Amino acid sequence: MSVIKVAILGFGTVGEGVYRTIHSHAEELKTVLGKKVEVAAILIRNQEKQRNISGDVLVTSDFEDILKLPQLDIVVEAIVGKESPHLFLKKSIERGCHIITANKEMFAHHGAELQKLAEENGVSVGFEATVAGGIPVIQTIRHLLKVNRVHQLQGILNGTSNFILTEMREKKQSFAEALLQAQQNGFAEADPTNDVEGFDAFYKTMILSRIAFGDEPNWEDVERQGITAITRELIEAAETYGLRFKHVAQINIKEGELKAVVKPVLVNQDHPFYHVEGVQNAVNVRSDIVGGITLQGPGAGMFPTASAIIEDLVFVCQNKLADVPKTTGFVSDDKTLQGEQEYWFVQGVTEKLPKELTVVDQSVAGFCILKAAKKDLIWLANKEEVLCFPILGEIKLIKEETLDSVAVS
Amino acid sequence: MSVIKVAILGFGTVGEGVYRTIHSHAEELKTVLGKKVEVAAILIRNQEKQRNISGDVLVTSDFEDILKLPQLDIVVEAIVGKESPHLFLKKSIERGCHIITANKEMFAHHGAELQKLAEENGVSVGFEATVAGGIPVIQTIRHLLKVNRVHQLQGILNGTSNFILTEMREKKQSFAEALLQAQQNGFAEADPTNDVEGFDAFYKTMILSRIAFGDEPNWEDVERQGITAITRELIEAAETYGLRFKHVAQINIKEGELKAVVKPVLVNQDHPFYHVEGVQNAVNVRSDIVGGITLQGPGAGMFPTASAIIEDLVFVCQNKLADVPKTTGFVSDDKTLQGEQEYWFVQGVTEKLPKELTVVDQSVAGFCILKAAKKDLIWLANKEEVLCFPILGEIKLIKEETLDSVAVS
Numbered sequence: 063m064s065v066i067k068v069a070i071l072g073f074g075t076v077g078e079g080v081y082r083t084i085h086s087h088a089e090e091l092k093t094v095l096g097k098k099v100e101v102a103a104i105l106i107r108n109q110e111k112q113r114n115i116s117g118d119v120l121v122t123s124d125f126e127d128i129l130k131l132p133q134l135d136i137v138v139e140a141i142v143g144k145e146s147p148h149l150f151l152k153k154s155i156e157r158g159c160h161i162i163t164a165n166k167e168m169f170a171h172h173g174a175e176l177q178k179l180a181e182e183n184g185v186s187v188g189f190e191a192t193v194a195g196g197i198p199v200i201q202t203i204r205h206l207l208k209v210n211r212v213h214q215l216q217g218i219l220n221g222t223s224n225f226i227l228t229e230m231r232e233k234k235q236s237f238a239e240a241l242l243q244a245q246q247n248g249f250a251e252a253d254p255t256n257d258v259e260g261f262d263a264f265y266k267t268m269i270l271s272r273i274a275f276g277d278e279p280n281w282e283d284v285e286r287q288g289i290t291a292i293t294r295e296l297i298e299a300a301e302t303y304g305l306r307f308k309h310v311a312q313i314n315i316k317e318g319e320l321k322a323v324v325k326p327v328l329v330n331q332d333h334p335f336y337h338v339e340g341v342q343n344a345v346n347v348r349s350d351i352v353g354g355i356t357l358q359g360p361g362a363g364m365f366p367t368a369s370a371i372i373e374d375l376v377f378v379c380q381n382k383l384a385d386v387p388k389t390t391g392f393v394s395d396d397k398t399l400q401g402e403q404e405y406w407f408v409q410g411v412t413e414k415l416p417k418e419l420t421v422v423d424q425s426v427a428g429f430c431i432l433k434a435a436k437k438d439l440i441w442l443a444n445k446e447e448v449l450c451f452p453i454l455g456e457i458k459l460i461k462e463e464t465l466d467s468v469a470v471s
Numbered sequence: 472m473s474v475i476k477v478a479i480l481g482f483g484t485v486g487e488g489v490y491r492t493i494h495s496h497a498e499e500l501k502t503v504l505g506k507k508v509e510v511a512a513i514l515i516r517n518q519e520k521q522r523n524i525s526g527d528v529l530v531t532s533d534f535e536d537i538l539k540l541p542q543l544d545i546v547v548e549a550i551v552g553k554e555s556p557h558l559f560l561k562k563s564i565e566r567g568c569h570i571i572t573a574n575k576e577m578f579a580h581h582g583a584e585l586q587k588l589a590e591e592n593g594v595s596v597g598f599e600a601t602v603a604g605g606i607p608v609i610q611t612i613r614h615l616l617k618v619n620r621v622h623q624l625q626g627i628l629n630g631t632s633n634f635i636l637t638e639m640r641e642k643k644q645s646f647a648e649a650l651l652q653a654q655q656n657g658f659a660e661a662d663p664t665n666d667v668e669g670f671d672a673f674y675k676t677m678i679l680s681r682i683a684f685g686d687e688p689n690w691e692d693v694e695r696q697g698i699t700a701i702t703r704e705l706i707e708a709a710e711t712y713g714l715r716f717k718h719v720a721q722i723n724i725k726e727g728e729l730k731a732v733v734k735p736v737l738v739n740q741d742h743p744f745y746h747v748e749g750v751q752n753a754v755n756v757r758s759d760i761v762g763g764i765t766l767q768g769p770g771a772g773m774f775p776t777a778s779a780i781i782e783d784l785v786f787v788c789q790n791k792l793a794d795v796p797k798t799t800g801f802v803s804d805d806k807t808l809q810g811e812q813e814y815w816f817v818q819g820v821t822e823k824l825p826k827e828l829t830v831v832d833q834s835v836a837g838f839c840i841l842k843a844a845k846k847d848l849i850w851l852a853n854k855e856e857v858l859c860f861p862i863l864g865e866i867k868l869i870k871e872e873t874l875d876s877v878a879v880s
Contacts, residue, residue: 087618090617094617196760197764202610205607206778208782208786209492209500209782337740337745351774351778351781355606355769357764358743358765358767359763360762360763365760365762369615369619369758372618373615
């Protein structure tokens with residue numbers, strides 16, 4: 063029986079999860095692939111650190127040692143940062159290896175180039191683990207896309223932000239307290255910028271956009287906002303309206319153009335994200351035949367992410383990623399997305415509003431819910447003392463008579 | 472360019488959805504498959520009825536006419552009933568056609584036999600549409616199973632029952648009123664037995680069991696219960712505990728044996744099914760590496776079901792269903808499922824209970840919540856005036872001090 067030789071770059075949470083899963087699921091892998099899967103080498107940074115790695119695995123801090131191995135079939139990359147992993151993966155492809163990555167920042171920047179290079183070299187690229195951990199989002203979108211035309215994607219893609227928002231609401235904590243809690247639980251880094259400022263979700267959104275729409279918007283045109291402006295006061299006021307803050311990435315087509323936003327929005331209890339809590343991730347895909355489908359599950363963590371990588375490993379070995387058809391590039395205009403009027407949750411309005419902005423509800427002091435087209439709201443949103451958040455979906459909870467009785471304050 | 476010739480058996484909601492989708496998505500299909508997909512024939516029952524079918528399609532009520540077509544590649548079956556569709560599909564396979572079915576009752580009974588026959592004849596069987604309409608449940612489970620070992624499956628698999636339970640709770644309707652509403656909306660048949668007595672969900676459960684565990688329990692051993700015993704009073708009492716009734720199918724391994732139940736249970740707001748409302752379906756898969764994943768979406772309807780069938784069509788044309796590995800037959804014991812004590816929502820207890828049955832809460836007159844092993848509860852559940860429903864998951868809402876203060880009534 064021949065053997066599949068794997069190198070793992072990085073031995074943090076994800077790298078170690080992959081290593082341990084290849085061992086614990088050796089029998090399953092052998093059954094599915096008809097070959098034994100063996101970890102031949104692991105790239106680490108600190109040679110001194112004690113690790114629980116079998117003696118026959120080459121453990122090195124020099125990537126060139128790995129490239130020189132007599133047999134190497136698959137390179138799994140689970141490092142932080144973007145330039146050196148990119149270089150390692152380029153070299154791996156050129157050596158004829160399939161590559162699998164969990165690194166969203168690197169892949170958002172260099173994914174298209176790596177995929178092209180892989181195609182030229184007849185190898186495959188697996189990246190299921192870059193988005194939503196163990197939830198098979200990429201696989202599902204590819205599957206749907208065989209015949210469906212995707213209109214819109216929404217996702218809770220950053221577990222850390224979702225955990226913080228959940229803690230703030232449930233335990234009435236401040237942002238700082240909830241962040242500390244996330245750090246103590248190992249859900250947030252010492253420097254949490256990447257998560258709480260929305261960069262992590264942004265990279266994932268760009269990767270999803272490429273999969274679902276065959277393209278991505280100009281990065282500069284994407285509104286990216288983290289959750290640092292969300293206060294306990296805002297969360298409580300929203301709750302009295304039956305609304306919850308969620309950090310949501312959304313991609314859709316407006317007037318023939320691909321638009322993406324990554325920012326805090328409000329959802330009511332009819333929205334599938336209302337009850338996605340803690341470190342969970344979720345993705346909602348709207349497509350023309352099937353309608354809306356939601357996937358929910360663990361977005362990060364040692365084993366969920368390892369699971370996504372091992373699934374990719376099986377796919378690349380069966381050489382199936384390569385022959386999944388590219389998206390047709392066809393993007394469809396969903397008319398319902400172009401409805402001008404939207405609902406907004408607004409804090410800090412002190413003046414009389416013009417009649418284009420309908421006040422739907424102002425029963426909570428200091429806050430109101432407006433119905434308005436975005437273009438009519440921009441001057442208000444730009445005021446320093448005003449905060450505006452879009453509300454996704456219908457807001458059934460607000461009775462239509464309220465609208466008549468308080469309209470135009 | 473060569474052509475793929477399809478016959479559609481049945482022209483009800485599903486059959487017509489498939490016909491229309493093949494037309495509306497002709498370009499996508501051609502791009503993905505490199506061939507034109509053409510509906511060559513449609514089997515109908517009533518020749519008199521007016522239908523919107525193109526003149527070049529053979530429309531017949533005699534299946535033999537279809538078998539005699541000079542070219543026939545795929546037979547899509549969307550008929551009600553089990554014996555004639557079974558016969559038609561056997562003949563189709565023997566003629567060398569791939570088959571795709573949306574018929575859960577037929578497939579639960581004859582699926583294994585048809586799959587074996589298809590294997591012998593070198594063709595594929597698609598049945599994604601038999602379970603949860605447009606949600607790619609079967610595909611996702613197969614995908615997870617490449618390396619994960621599935622422990623447990625839970626599903627809301629019958630949209631009609633879920634719609635009725637939702638209406639009863641939201642609009643404070645009786646079962647009869649909500650059923651009538653479902654019938655008026657086209658969600659329930661004139662004879663609703665199949666849906667409300669849990670047969671439909673049962674068939675789907677057996678199909679899922681075969682996919683996820685490579686086997687199914689003895690049908691006679693499966694506890695199957697519909698929703699006809701659920702009253703408005705029960706729903707309201709449950710609501711005061713923060714619990715909702717859901718009609719849930721569950722399959723797992725207990726003491727090395729495959730167990731399935733299909734019945735009404737209670738879930739609290741932490742359970743992913745708490746907010747699955749109306750005609751939505753949902754499936755929760757727990758497996759060893761990735762943990763729990765939930766898929767939610769439209770469980771029925773013309774286009775969601777058509778979408779599942781067209782996806783199967785693409786797969787069988789690409790000959791990919793056939794080489795998806797069979798489940799390894801490995802079933803794993805999830806220790807957490809064997810915890811003896813469970814929570815129960817009980818109506819109609821009038822006597823003092825033995826101490827094995829801990830009363831956790833009895834703040835709503837006529838109802839109580841018990842903590843007990845199932846074996847200790849059976850005598851009580853068997854009483855005619857008593858109704859017992861299991862509560863899935865933890866019940867966080869009940870404070871532990873309540874337990875101390877009221878325990879042992």
